[in-house]
Amino acid sequence: MDLSLTTRDEGDRTVVAVGGEIDVYTAPKLREQLVDLVNAGRYHLIVDMEGVEFLDSTGLGVLVGGLKRVRAHEGSLRLVCTQERILKIFRITGLTKVFPIHDTVSEALTAVG
Amino acid sequence: MDLSLTTRDEGDRTVVAVGGEIDVYTAPKLREQLVDLVNAGRYHLIVDMEGVEFLDSTGLGVLVGGLKRVRAHEGSLRLVCTQERILKIFRITGLTKVFPIHDTVSEALTAVG
Amino acid sequence: MPTVHLRFSALPAHVRTARLVAATVARRSGVGDDLLDEVRLAVGEACSRAVGQHTRSGLNEPVTMRLLTEPGRFCVEVADVVPIGVPLPGITSAADLLDADPDDMDESLGLALISGLVDDVAVIPGIDGTVVRMTWAATAL
Amino acid sequence: MPTVHLRFSALPAHVRTARLVAATVARRSGVGDDLLDEVRLAVGEACSRAVGQHTRSGLNEPVTMRLLTEPGRFCVEVADVVPIGVPLPGITSAADLLDADPDDMDESLGLALISGLVDDVAVIPGIDGTVVRMTWAATAL
Ligand SMILES: Nc1ncnc2c1ncn2[C@@H]1O[C@H](COP(=O)(O)OP(=O)(O)O)[C@@H](O)[C@H]1O
Numbered sequence: 001m002d003l004s005l006t007t008r009d010e011g012d013r014t015v016v017a018v019g020g021e022i023d024v025y026t027a028p029k030l031r032e033q034l035v036d037l038v039n040a041g042r043y044h045l046i047v048d049m050e051g052v053e054f055l056d057s058t059g060l061g062v063l064v065g066g067l068k069r070v071r072a073h074e075g076s077l078r079l080v081c082t083q084e085r086i087l088k089i090f091r092i093t094g095l096t097k098v099f100p101i102h103d104t105v106s107e108a109l110t111a112v113g
Numbered sequence: 114m115d116l117s118l119t120t121r122d123e124g125d126r127t128v129v130a131v132g133g134e135i136d137v138y139t140a141p142k143l144r145e146q147l148v149d150l151v152n153a154g155r156y157h158l159i160v161d162m163e164g165v166e167f168l169d170s171t172g173l174g175v176l177v178g179g180l181k182r183v184r185a186h187e188g189s190l191r192l193v194c195t196q197e198r199i200l201k202i203f204r205i206t207g208l209t210k211v212f213p214i215h216d217t218v219s220e221a222l223t224a225v226g
Numbered sequence: 227m228p229t230v231h232l233r234f235s236a237l238p239a240h241v242r243t244a245r246l247v248a249a250t251v252a253r254r255s256g257v258g259d260d261l262l263d264e265v266r267l268a269v270g271e272a273c274s275r276a277v278g279q280h281t282r283s284g285l286n287e288p289v290t291m292r293l294l295t296e297p298g299r300f301c302v303e304v305a306d307v308v309p310i311g312v313p314l315p316g317i318t319s320a321a322d323l324l325d326a327d328p329d330d331m332d333e334s335l336g337l338a339l340i341s342g343l344v345d346d347v348a349v350i351p352g353i354d355g356t357v358v359r360m361t362w363a364a365t366a367l
Numbered sequence: 368m369p370t371v372h373l374r375f376s377a378l379p380a381h382v383r384t385a386r387l388v389a390a391t392v393a394r395r396s397g398v399g400d401d402l403l404d405e406v407r408l409a410v411g412e413a414c415s416r417a418v419g420q421h422t423r424s425g426l427n428e429p430v431t432m433r434l435l436t437e438p439g440r441f442c443v444e445v446a447d448v449v450p451i452g453v454p455l456p457g458i459t460s461a462a463d464l465l466d467a468d469p470d471d472m473d474e475s476l477g478l479a480l481i482s483g484l485v486d487d488v489a490v491i492p493g494i495d496g497t498v499v500r501m502t503w504a505a506t507a508l
Pocket residue numbers: 114115116241242243244245246391
């Protein structure tokens with residue numbers, strides 16, 4: 001399945017809902033989306049991973065790249081994810097220490113720090 | 114998808130409802146079913162193809178083999194099929210001339226000749 | 227040239243894999259949705275034929291499928307390595323079919339399907355095996 | 368020995384095909400359903416890595432995946448043909464990741480995933496390329 005991306009702004013935060021497969025084939029589209037948002041001055045991003053069916057290292061790399069970009073503007077990149085098989089991928093690669101991971105979008109919207 | 118087979122007797126006729134893919138991998142199961150029926154003295158077979166999603170030449174070969182077997186006992190083998198993509202396969206191979214093909218099982222059950 | 231090669235032992239289960247790979251790559255190469263069923267069926271026939279040839283000849287070597295994505299077209303070549311090839315059965319009518327040996331019948335039905343379905347098809351016999359080449363139009367994606 | 372080989376040009380789209388083929392053949396070889404996600408992910412990583420190596424080295428040759436179904440196990444080998452191999456990036460912590468070159472980061476994350484997921488894995492560098500070999504238990508079907 002291909003990647004689907006839906007974005008919406010909530011105050012100074014932007015929620016990017018991702019669906020489908022984030023892999024070596026589709027990750028460039030996600031990268032482009034994150035770059036566009038940062039170029040448009042959106043520095044507080046919430047990536048909602050609940051609709052993600054497959055995630056590989058290229059997808060992880062794009063998320064880390066997004067984090068670097070928003071940090072350059074004192075921004076933030078939060079993830080929303082409760083799927084065990086996706087969380088496992090963040091744990092194995094040590095990225096649970098890098099990304100704040102929330103259970104719901106509303107939790108991510110009100111989170112500070 | 115794998116092959117599914119369901120048989121039921123209606124008087125001296127037996128209806129074999131086939132679902133899924135009849136291909137080089139699954140056709141042996143269908144052959145076995147037809148052989149078993151003939152060995153059990155069932156010589157008037159109706160193969161309901163409405164649930165078939167894929168049919169290849171091996172599947173066609175098994176149907177022709179079944180026809181030969183029932184004919185050896187003055188029996189019959191009728192097909193039920195309205196799916197255009199499956200009918201096309203019988204047309205291309207000239208087998209519409211070999212098998213009586215009906216629109217419904219009840220039509221096949223009452224057909225003579 | 228974006229290309230995929232699949233080699234597989236001559237087993238029916240692998241024909242399914244070959245079908246799946248051909249249909250997937252065809253779709254990604256821009257072959258129209260209306261043609262994908264045809265690709266799946268024709269490639270399956272070519273592979274079943276090659277598997278049958280290897281089995282009947284007692285060969286352990288794998289069958290090869292090559293997928294070539296080119297501008298405007300998608301080409302599939304299925305090759306067996308049976309030196310001369312089991313000769314084509316002389317089945318020309320439905321009545322002949324009923325009399326034929328089952329293996330001959332499958333081979334004949336398979337070739338009838340390929341040639342009836344695919345506009346651009348060639349069966350190329352060679353001393354090191356036979357290649358079935360089929361080509362479909364593909365819009366660049 | 369039932370075997371499937373897939374060779375594909377070093378393109379991301381073909382990594383999807385390789386994943387699909389590996390998961391299909393794994394399932395048919397009796398690898399448990401609970402392991403299929405792992406097979407899909409690990410094989411994808413090994414193939415992405417090989418594609419990345421070829422791309423970074425400017426090589427036009429294809430990447431090769433071999434699937435071996437043996438009694439009790441299912442083995443996947445993914446081979447690149449990059450003579451020495453781009454040296455492994457020295458990324459050992461999440462902090463390093465944030466400083467790393469994107470290609471190094473992907474390679475490092477990919478290998479971390481493979482070794483974290485698969486119990487039986489070997490990365491075998493050779494003068495004609497590197498082979499990543501992964502083995503899973505499979506009940507005979
Ligand atoms: N090699 C394959 N070729 C075509 N379809 C496949 C293949 N492997 C799996 N599939 C798809 O996966 C599903 C089930 O495949 P199958 O191998 O028949 O499963 P099972 O053995 O569990 O019935 C179907 O949707 C089928 O189209």
